[in-house]
Amino acid sequence: FVDNNLNSFQDASELGIPNVSLELFKLENGVYLSTGHRTTTDASGDYEFGLALGLKPGTYRIVESQPVDYFSVASIPGRLNGNSSLGETVAGNPDMLTAIRVPLGDSHGTSLDFAEAEPASVSGFVYNDLNNDGSRDSGEAGIGDVEVQIVSIESISGTINRTRRTKADGSYSFEGLPPGKYRILETVQPTDYLDGKDTPGTVGGQVRGVSNSNDLLTDIRLDGGEDGVDYNFGEILPSSIAGMVYEDTDRDCVRDPLEPALEGVLIELLDANGTVVATTRTDEKGEYRFTKLTPGIYAIRETQPAGYLQGGQVAGSAGGDATLTDLITAISLGQGTNATDYDFCELRPASLSGNVFADLNEDCIFDPDEMAIEGVRIELLNSDGNIIAHTFTDSFGNYLFENLQPGLYSIRETQPTGYFQGGQMAPSGTGLTDQVDLIREIELASGQQLTQLDFCEVPPATISGFVFQDGEPILTPDGNPPNPLLGVRDGIRDSSDLPIQNVVLELRTRTGQRIPSRNALPGIYESDTLLVTTDENGYYEFRGLRPGAYHIYQVQPTGYFDGRDTAGSSFGSFAINTDDVPDQSQLNMIELLSVESATNPGSDAILMIHLMPGNHAQDNNFSEIVVLETPREKPPITPVPPIEFPKPIVEPPPATGFVTLPFERFLVI
Incomplete structure (x- = not known):
């Protein structure tokens, strides 16, 4: 009978197998010899070596001729007269029942059965799984000429190991399989494809088997007569990501023909979980490429090249997010996508100096x-x-x-x-x-x-000089200065001259205007305009001055007559002295300044002191003269004549006593 569930019991649904030949053997002298009796099963699969054969008591053996298109499952001992067990199985030979002992008398052995199983089959496809979901959808083409192997894990008919190559439509099938447990392998990954999702199929509408490693479906249990279908191997077209690293000389993060490539830059490929799945380095053209990638979400990370500053990154043809430094994320690669232009632009550090x-x-x-x-x-x-x-x-x-x-x-x-x-x-x-x-x-x-x-x-410039009394006071009968006064003293400061303190001097512009103190360096002048006074040494100094041309106006000190003023070390400067004969340019300047009283320098000024940056114009000196009235002579004093006294008459003195002389008394001893 057909025992597709391999339970060695004829269930109600299991049919008998007709036309199966069986032969009867009898034990003679320790050897089973054919009795010459053969029979075949009827339409119900029943057989009988009946009474008509006149079988004698003894020990018998029944041998089944294996029916075509079936696999032996088991030989099943029967019953003697419906009670005790009858016959024994032979290890390794399910087509034989032996040691069938028939006793003397009217005996009837029954249920000496042989269980057979129909062959099983399994089939599936190797195909291009366009959406990589492990399900073969309409429009997903098969892949031909791929080798597929089936190997038994256990089988009722020994070890099974067969190979097939897929047809042009990607299909394969293994038929005529003995019931058992199997695994199916895709032995060689098809050229130009990456391993996709392998999916266990179904038997009678129920999934059987598992996929727990690449290119392998296993634990496929097939009973007799079962057909496993859709044991499929999904394959995917590889994708790639490529880009370059370069110096972005114009800072637009667009690779221009003359912008230098950067070689040897480390580039990492990350999966959707942020795990590094591959690394590479840019070549001499600054290019990098990751190939044979499965569809999915990726990120590209650059290790910032030494000696360069981060310039930017650009998501390429498959999109992505380039907002993070040295990282391009959310790159969605479809199957067979060759994503390009995932570029990193770098900048050489620049500098400013002076x-x-x-x-x-x-x-x-x-x-x-x-x-x-x-x-x-x-x-x-x-x-x-x-x-x-x-x-x-x-x-x-x-x-x-x-x-x-x-x-x-x-x-x-x-x-x-x-x-x-x-x-x-x-x-x-x-x-x-x-x-x-x-x-x-x-x-x-x-x-x-x-x-x-x-x-x-x-740098600021400085003007300095001295105000001094030029020599000793000049005496005149009336106390007025001689004319000309300037010829009396030379105006040259020497050791015989005396300093004059607290003399006020004012700095003027080229046009004679007063100069606000804000025009000088801050913190030097307390007055609103540039004014100084001489110190105890007669020294004055205008500090913190801008380069330019200046005039010094002196406020004539009280008690002094204006002496000869002398210009100092500044080239082109000159003092106004009444006895000087100015040249035409000097005369023009004096006339210009004299137009208005507020700018008139009088004769107490040194003009056109030219200052270069950092210059110190020294010895711009103002000499002053003291003039005094000559003291008057006193009349001569007539001497008083001396008093003449008469000469005394001298008489011999007495021996003792007083001597009286004119005007005097003397005691003579």
Whole structure:
């Protein structure tokens, strides 16, 4: 009978197998010999070696001729007269029942059965799983000429190991399989495909088997007559991601033909969980590529190359998110997608540098003989005008901002104490210098080392001199100065001259105007205009002056007559002295100043003192003269004649007593 469930019991639904041949053997002298009796099963699968054969008591064996298209399941011992067991099975031979002992008398052995199983089959496809869902959908093409192998894990008919190649439509099948447990393997991954999802099929509408490793379906239980279908191997077309790393000289993160490639940059491929699944490095063209990728969500991460600043990243042809530094995420790769242009643009660090110096010739060019200014604060501003860094000039007046991203910058100087703002200078086309202490709109390219962004400062100048009494006072009969007075004294200050303290001097412009003290360096002058007074040494000094041409007006000190004034060390300066003969240019200047009383220098001024940056015009001296009236002579004194007294008469003195003389008495002893 057909025992497809392999339980060695004929269930109600299990039919008999007709036309199966059986032969009877009898044990003779220890050997089973054919009795010559053969029979075949009827339409119900029943057979009988009946009474008509006149079988004698003895020990018998029944051998079944294996029916075509069936697999032997088991031989089943029967019953003697419906009670005791009859016959024995033979290990390894399910087509035989032996040791069937038939006793003397009317005996009837029944249920000496042979269970057979129908062959099983299994089939499926190797196909291109376009959506990689493990389900073969309409339109998903099969893949032909792929080798598939079936191997038995256990079987009622020994070890099974067969191979097939898929047809053009990707189908395969294994038929005529003995019942058992199987595994199916795709032995060689088809060319140009990646392993997809392998799906166990169904038997009678129920899933049987598991897929627990690549290209393998296992634990497929097949009973007799069962057909397993849709044991499929899904394959997917590989995808790829490619891009490049390069120096982005114009900062647009678009690769231009002349922008240099960066070789040897480490690039990592991450899966949807952020796990690194592959690494590579850029080649000599700056290119990288990840191939044979399964569809899914990926990210690309760059290790920032040494010596470069992060410029940006660009999501390529398959989309993605490029908002994070050195990382492109959410790259969705469909099957067979060759995603390109996942690029990382890098920037060579740039720098800005310059000098702060004392500009002695006011050309804002740092000449060898000009002095650097140390300790000046320099600020770096971004394109929004915000301070992003600051530094101070070194002992050479240098400042430097390095490792800068290319972009738009400004540099601002804090005006150094003790200097006038001279200007700012930038190489042509590199920045605007139209604002005080600021160089703005500096466009810095990748790797650019921009220098000579300089701030020139003007050192203040000084004018000094003395006010002094020139020599001893001059005596005149009436106390008025001689005419001409200036010829009496030379106006040259020497050791015999006396200083004059508290003399007021005022600095004027070229046109004779008073100069507000704010025009000088702050903190020097308390008055509204540039006024000084001489100290106890007669010394005066105008400090913190801008370069230019100046006049000094002296307020004539009380008690003095104006002496000869002398211009000092400044070339072209001259003093106004009444006996001097000015040249035409000097005369023009005096006449210009004398037009108005407020600017008239009189004869107490030194004019056209020219100051260069840092100059000290010395010895601009004002001499003053003291004139006194000659004292009057007293009349001569007539001497009083002496009183004449008469000569005394001398008489011999007495021996004792007084001697009386005129006017005097003497005691004579």
